[in-house]
Amino acid sequence: MLTTRASRVLPTCWMCASLDEEWSARAGRTVVIGVGNRLMGDEGIGVRVVEELKRRSLPDDVDVVDAGTIGLDLLFVLEGYARAVIVDAAEMGLPAGEVRVLGPADLAEAGPVSDAHGMGVAQVLELAEAMGLCPANVVLVGVQPDRVGPALDLSKPVEAALAGAVRCVEALVRTPGDGAARVPRSGPWHE
Amino acid sequence: MASVSVNVHNITRVEGHGNIVLNVRDGTIEELRLEITESPRFYEAMLVGRNWDEAQEISCRICGICSTGHSTASLRAMEAALGVTPSEQTVLLRKLALHGEHNQSHVLHVLFLVAPDLLGAPSVVPLASTHRPVIEMALRLKRLANDHIALVTGRHIHGVNLKVNGFHSLPKEKALAALRERLVASRDDIQATIELVASLKLPDFERAGEYVANSRADEYAFYDGTITSFRPLQCDHCGHTLKEGYREEYPIERYRDIARETVVKHSHAKHTASVHGSYAVGALARVNINYDLLHPAAKQAAEALGFRAPCMNPFMNNVAQLIEVVHCTEDSIAIIDKLLERGIQQEDTSVEVRAGRGAAAVEVPRGILFHEYEVDDDGKIVAANLIIPTGQNLNNIEHDMRALVPQILTLSHDEIRLMLEMLVRAYDPCISCATHLLDVRFVG
Numbered sequence: 001m002l003t004t005r006a007s008r009v010l011p012t013c014w015m016c017a018s019l020d021e022e023w024s025a026r027a028g029r030t031v032v033i034g035v036g037n038r039l040m041g042d043e044g045i046g047v048r049v050v051e052e053l054k055r056r057s058l059p060d061d062v063d064v065v066d067a068g069t070i071g072l073d074l075l076f077v078l079e080g081y082a083r084a085v086i087v088d089a090a091e092m093g094l095p096a097g098e099v100r101v102l103g104p105a106d107l108a109e110a111g112p113v114s115d116a117h118g119m120g121v122a123q124v125l126e127l128a129e130a131m132g133l134c135p136a137n138v139v140l141v142g143v144q145p146d147r148v149g150p151a152l153d154l155s156k157p158v159e160a161a162l163a164g165a166v167r168c169v170e171a172l173v174r175t176p177g178d179g180a181a182r183v184p185r186s187g188p189w190h191e
Numbered sequence: 192m193a194s195v196s197v198n199v200h201n202i203t204r205v206e207g208h209g210n211i212v213l214n215v216r217d218g219t220i221e222e223l224r225l226e227i228t229e230s231p232r233f234y235e236a237m238l239v240g241r242n243w244d245e246a247q248e249i250s251c252r253i254c255g256i257c258s259t260g261h262s263t264a265s266l267r268a269m270e271a272a273l274g275v276t277p278s279e280q281t282v283l284l285r286k287l288a289l290h291g292e293h294n295q296s297h298v299l300h301v302l303f304l305v306a307p308d309l310l311g312a313p314s315v316v317p318l319a320s321t322h323r324p325v326i327e328m329a330l331r332l333k334r335l336a337n338d339h340i341a342l343v344t345g346r347h348i349h350g351v352n353l354k355v356n357g358f359h360s361l362p363k364e365k366a367l368a369a370l371r372e373r374l375v376a377s378r379d380d381i382q383a384t385i386e387l388v389a390s391l392k393l394p395d396f397e398r399a400g401e402y403v404a405n406s407r408a409d410e411y412a413f414y415d416g417t418i419t420s421f422r423p424l425q426c427d428h429c430g431h432t433l434k435e436g437y438r439e440e441y442p443i444e445r446y447r448d449i450a451r452e453t454v455v456k457h458s459h460a461k462h463t464a465s466v467h468g469s470y471a472v473g474a475l476a477r478v479n480i481n482y483d484l485l486h487p488a489a490k491q492a493a494e495a496l497g498f499r500a501p502c503m504n505p506f507m508n509n510v511a512q513l514i515e516v517v518h519c520t521e522d523s524i525a526i527i528d529k530l531l532e533r534g535i536q537q538e539d540t541s542v543e544v545r546a547g548r549g550a551a552a553v554e555v556p557r558g559i560l561f562h563e564y565e566v567d568d569d570g571k572i573v574a575a576n577l578i579i580p581t582g583q584n585l586n587n588i589e590h591d592m593r594a595l596v597p598q599i600l601t602l603s604h605d606e607i608r609l610m611l612e613m614l615v616r617a618y619d620p621c622i623s624c625a626t627h628l629l630d631v632r633f634v635g
Contacts (some may be wrong), residue, residue, distance in 0.1 A: 039252050067348070119303065127315060
């Protein structure tokens, strides 16, 4: 069973803390958010990456959240943080298992979206920005899936990419400051 | 006579992939389909071979919106299979969590997905500038509903506290009292939402059909009840819908008699029909069937919103959802009072595993959800069957479209297209609940 844990101990009901407490607790911190459906094969890569990260020692100012098939609620998960790293499967037209660091501008605009309740990551980030709730620095780590369909396991190329995606996120969260200018955009991940 | 061709590829603001195909020649519908292009569901196959205590953990991942509903249906079906009767405290807490889920889903649907249609915007994002107070209010209500679910289940999505015959971890009384205060304080925002929705014009369209929902004699049924079908009578002279109608009840053991599944060529999702044909599930079905048991404040809201049960206008499903937000908020306050009065107790949650078969019907935001499991002597799942609300509504949406199209043929092509999309969205369909891929466009 999954629990939302981080490199520092979060209260069981992190959503229940009052907004002031929540925001002051988040100020200046980084959140890594794994998005996806673990029941849909490679679509669950984001969740698998954060499960792995939770077993590792990360800097004290980093929280890790397994957000699952989140839609609009992504906004509540990232608001108040200085930096958000969102990990998800991404259709990039690349060979399966390729890992890329992306910026919000790389996401196709919300047109026909297939995300939970019609609110895709791109649209939620746009709404968060319009409402002044978006972290100053948002980066996405996309992993090109091979097989998206009902399955509890990852395809071979994506399973092989898991460790690299984890190291990619680790490298990103260890980037000092807000990292906005230092994070590679839309480029391939080289270790 | 009008000839129209509409092809909506991927309806926006619904979950999953859905296409609408409409061809009308000389005023006659030649082709009308709601195509579902999402993968068929294989969740049953995933559940088979797993242990009895894993069913909820897997089920809660099926949907991000109805996560608590799938958990509840899964737990109740497994308890029925194992012959377990959960305590009063467990049932109260599960009902409280389910109310939170209905509120968060309904607020999301009415204020983030339907409001753009009614306020003339392509999506919710432009409303952040043009109707900022509305979006701020919507975010407050959504945040409260998320916190509400998280208090009971441990997380606002894919809860970790729920288990067969009880809870892994119980909420603190102080936290319940704090939630109660916030629920009371949310009445102002809910009232403002009612006033907003009452001021907006919904399409005027009626089709008398069949409605299916859980019902109970003593309360507005979400958590459990008897499967109930209602078909209203219409006046022979003027066609006016009467309050009276045919009411049939089915015990849970006969759920397959109401949700009879068939495969259709143009949809990967199965269609369902009762012996009378297509039927609707969801907030409108529940309010139509259980109106008398709504909280008085919810009935007041219904009057303010011009809702009269039984209501045959599918677009009014949005209004029914708002009526349920009032009911769920008031009933949550009452449940918390009851829990605080009796005190939160640590309880024995042990389970004796045995072979058995059990089914459960739970009202989740989009309608009645069925889970059924069979386990062997070791508690291993040997059979599973899940019937989701949207699967049950698809057939009915197509029938609504067939009735609606002849009434709107004088409208422009774009208006017809918008009206059909709005009709699909009114049902709040969850066509996939499953895939969530980022779509990336590399620039330069």
